[in-house]
Structure formats: structure tokens, C-alpha cells
Amino acid sequence: MLPEIVAQNTSPSLSVPWWKVVYNFSPLTEWIDKSLHNAMTPFWTTVTEMLIIGVLILLFYALVGLFLVYAERKVCAFMQNRLGPNRVGPFGIFQTIADLFKLLFKELVPIKNADGFLFNLAPYIVIIASFMAIAAIPFAKGLHAIDLNIGVLYVIAVSAMGVIGVLLAGWSSNNKYSLIGAMRSGAQIVSYELSVGLALITIVIMAGSMQLSVIVEAQRDGWFIFKGHIPAFIAFIVFLISSTAETNRGPFDLAEAESELTAGYHTEYSGIKFAFFFLAEYINMFIVSSIAATVFLGGWMPFHVSHWEGFNHIMDFIPPFIWYIGKTFFVIFMMMWFKWTFPRLRIDQLLTLEWKYLLPINLVNVLVMAFIVLMGWHF
């Protein structure tokens, strides 16, 4: 069957010049899709596409993880008057790869009286949650694995799954430090999920859609953080704070507070299982930064000012992917910045901040935003 189909169709060609692909990836993806359809049955096409996308995301995931670990070490080093990694490769860029190999070869220490199944399962849950969330993020025009019509909801839901892994890790380790860390993390993530959701809803009200590609497209003539007056800005700040808390980072790293709980929920993990937690933490940071960039800062959309045609045209020359990466790393840098500046909060202060300050502010903010949208006061 297969060769016959190939013989009947002429192979499709890319509809645009190859260099224009960086501005819009859809022709490329369509071309790949058509070519695969020509070569095999629809079922196998889907399977192949899924495999390709899976491998690409996995590759991207690993690269981002490695880069972020390196970036954090460099950023924190410069904030602390140090040089940071500078031995392996130029400027130490291969340091994280060397670390990865070290972690791969390390012994996986078995824990006495630990719940073996859950203990081994926990890192996978954490990593799968972050892996799933990355699928919905639009990296550039026409470059996302899946464009769900409830993209925002999907990302919130999936990234919240990670807490199950953290809880399991703490519970199954047979270590009181781990258990305290896991319980803290549970309380923390459950509370801050709320603020993340409400901050995003503020923008969803404005965009009128939960689909991430629509949200990005709606920011063609100005990013939401500028369009949405003060409520959008407040929502951005709240999102930044609560997403930092959700990823167990910065001044909210109570779950792994090393001065109190040694390493919190992953105290007993070693080798590659520890690396999974470590990697997931950085990918989660990348995901929340991507969402912040997409929802508040326009995602891959270049910086546009309405009616400034010449200016907008110049901005369009910079490929969307660069815009996306730039914005994401701006948010990541902010998160690193306050991680390395602030002391850590206490658990009761953490919950006070959420339930007594962020949540009421957020609720009022949603109302104000709804009012502004109803009256058509936004730009």
C-alpha cells in the first residue's frame, strides 16, 4: 500500500522561502505533516508526529534544564562577587553537563524501611508534570505542540500535579525532615495555586479566551501589562510572587530550606533521582516564566505600539522566537534576582501572605478588571 501512495503524489514543497520560517513556523509544520501523510497512513502519521514532538520536547527540556542550572549559578555568582563555574569549557558552559554525568554515575542509595514503590515513583511524577506543562507553551508563531482551547487552565492543572510527587517523596523517604518539607510544600502549593489561577483569570477576562495562541494574538497592538492599566500590573506582580512560591524557589523555598531541613523532601534521594527533582525545579521555573511572558508580556509577539507603523515594522524583523526567549529570561532573571537577595519566610508568614494579602488583593483585582473590560476602558 505504502509505496503506491508515494508514487501517486508529487512530494509537497515548502510554501514560503526557508528563511521566512523563523517568522512563522506553520508552513514548515504543515509541510512536514503533508510529507508524512504522503508517506504513510494517517494512523502512522500521527504516531510518527507524536514521536517527533516528544523527542523534540525532551531534547528542549534537557537543554533548557542544563542551561538554566548554568545560568542560575552564573547569575548568583555575579550577585555574590564570585566568578561561578569557569573551569569546564569556555566560561564553564559545560559545567552542568559534567555535573549531569556525575549524577548519572552516582549510586542510588536504597533507603531502609522506605516505601520503595512510591519512593521510586515520586521523581517521575514531578518530572512528568513539568514535561506535560511544557507541551502547551507557544514558543513562536506556529510553534507549539498542542494549542488547546483551554491552554491556561491546562497549564495550571498540570503543573499542580507536581506537588503529588513532592508529597510522595517526603512521605516515602522515611525521614522526618523530608516529611516536614513535603507537608510544607503541600500547604504552600495548594495555597499559591489559587493566586496563580486568579492572576491568570484577570488576564483571561481581558483576552476573552483561555487559548494561549489567542491570548498572544490579542496582544498584537500592545502587551497586556501595558494595555490592562493597573489591574494587569498588579496581576503580574501577584503572579510573579505566587509562581515563585509554587515552584518552591526564592524566598519561598521552605520545602527544601537547607538551613532548617537539610534538603527537605529530597534529602534521601541521590544520583539521577535527585537530578530529576533538581531538573524539574528549573523546568517549572521556566514554565511559569513562559506563562508570565506569554500572558502578560505578549509571548512571541514583538513590541508593538498602535499606529506607529514604522516602529512596529522594525520590531517585526526580530524573530518571534527571540522575543519569546528574551521575555522568558527576563522573568527568570527577576526570579533569580529575588531568590539571591531575600531571606526565607517562615511557614506561617508564607500562608499569611497568601490568604490575608494576595488573595483579597487578587479578588478585588479581578473585579476591577472585569469592570474595566465591561466599560471598555482598556487600550
Place this chain on the structure above:
Amino acid sequence: MEEKEIIPVPDEQQEYVINMGPQHPSTHGVLRLLVSLKGEMVKNIQPHVGYIHSGIEKMCESMTYTQIIHLTDRMDYISAHINNEAVCLNVEKALEVDIPDRVKVIRTIMSELTRLQSHQLWWACFGMDLGGLTCFFYGLRDREKILDIFEETCGGRMIVSYNCPGGLMYDIHPNFQKRVKDFIKYFRKILPEYDQLLTGNVIFHERTKGIGKLTKEDAISFGVTGPTGRASGFSCDIRKHEPYSAYDRVQFKEILFTEGDTFHRYVARIEEMWESMNIIEQLIDNIPEGQFAVKMKPVIKLPEGEYYQRVETARGELGVFVISDGNKNPFRVKFRSPNFSNLSVLNHIAKGFKIADLVAIGGSLDLIIPDIDR
């Protein structure tokens, strides 16, 4: 279906015990705390000490007085110079040696530099205990400059062993005065930066204010001295009350607060750094000419009797008690170390707070474990 009766777990059974240490990042050494917790609440703390007990007091009995000095370095190794000075002062007092002014002034300057670097290290570690990791590097960066000054003059960086009975091991390095003045100029600019990074932070205030309150009465009854005691209003500065070396000829404030919480223990140390710089500035240009040591007998024998000398280390009052039977070795030596008394108050003030507060309180007591274990 059979209905099960739910029996509430009694309060005392809800408690569980965790072992903080001997290997724990925030016990600053090999201190072991058995902490009874209920949830996150600290119910009881039982310190277990002695993991690095090296028998310094017993070793002293088989050593000469000159040798003892080098053992005291290893007790409170962060304020090593002041420990040395305590033994030297004790020996000199017993022998009624007249110490040249030059020695007194240099000893005072070195003591204050030691106090400065000790507080810098404490600030660095305290910031780290609270989760602000950048503090650690800022503190160590500035401490390094003092250690360089020590290295140039004494040869040692941390464990200096610069004192000997009758004076100093050798004269100060020609660069000493210039470098100290440069450092004071530099550090006067840097110290406000510490405040910007940590003291003014809202989270820091939340974490420290009202945490681990120690009243003046408790401070006195537990024998808590040093900045920890003074933050509670216990006027215990030996430099003020029983001036030794050149402390009687300098003007300085005794830092006193009445609140006695973690925040004021912190502020007391920051203020002490300013005072230390004042003291050094008053003395550094007025180092008198003269000998750097008095000639002593090669074998020092104290006359029969009991001798006691107190000094103010960076952590509080260090007492050296020597019983001599007239030999070249002391009959008995007892060190009254500040950290041991300061640790004893931990259970009293940290009860009822959370684990994170326990770490903050422990950090604000500024414990050096070898000084406890000796």
C-alpha cells in the same frame, strides 16, 4: 458495618523527636540538638554536647603556660586572639609583670579586629541561616581583608597565636597601621551595605522581631554574656567594667538594648562593629614606641595560688581560672567559656516557636561549638 470509635491522640503522643545535628547545616559545627516537635512547633530542645571534646583543660595541666596559649586558639577559633590574651593577662597578673604600653595598645587593636572579623562571620552565617545566601559571601569578602592583615603581622590567619606571656611574639608589620586604616575606611562604607541587604528587609524583620525573647533576669541567671546578654539589657561588657589592656584609655559605648529578641541581638552586633571601628581609630595612630615584649624567664612558673582573669571575647565573657602549685605546669585550669552559657539558654527561649525560628535563634546566639566542648 462496625463503627470504629475515634480516640483522640493525647498531646504528648503527638510529639516527635528530630535530631538536629551533629551533621546539620545550621548547627554551625557538631552540635546535636534533640528537638521535640509537635507539627512545626518546638516543644523541647535538648542539646547534646561533647562531640569534639578534646580535653583542652586537662591537656593544659601537662603543658607550660606558653604552650597553653596555643591550645586556647582552638577553643573559640573565631576570636582566637582574645582567648590568647586572656591566658597571657592571667600569667602576667600572677607574675606581676609590667607590660609596655605598646603591647597593650597593639593587643587592644588586635582584639577589636578579631571582634570585627568574628561579627562579620557571624553576620554572614546568620544571613545564611535565614536563607539569604548572598550575605555569606559579602561577610566573608570583608573578613578576608582582616585575615590578610593578621597574616601579614602574625603569620597565621585565623589561629593567630600572636600573644606570649610578657607581650607579643614579634613586632607589628610596617604596613600594619596603613592597612588597618585603609580597612576601616573601606568598612565604614561597606557596613551600611549590610544594612541595606539584610537589616532593612521586611522579611528579615518579620523573621526576627519578637522571636526568642530573653529577659534581663533570665540572661543574668543563665549567665548569658556578650552581645546576646547586652541585647537583653544585661550590662556585662568586661571592657567597660574591668578594663584590661588599653580599654581604659579609649572612649566607646556599651551597646545595650532592653528588648532581648533576635532582632536586637542582631542589631547589638552590628552596633558593636561600629564601636570596634571607633576603638581602633582612636588607637591606630597612637601606638607608643617601645618594646613589643618584656623579657621573661625561659621557664615560667607561677607562684602558688589561684588566679582568675576575665576578658570580653566576641561572644561574651571568657574567664580563665588557674590554680598553680608553683610548678611550670598549672595544677588545674578551668575556662569559663561564653558559648556554653549562651547555649544553655536555647531551650528556654526557643520553646514554643517554630523550627525556622529555632534556627534563627540559634544563629543569633552565635555559637562556636569547640568552645562549648573544649
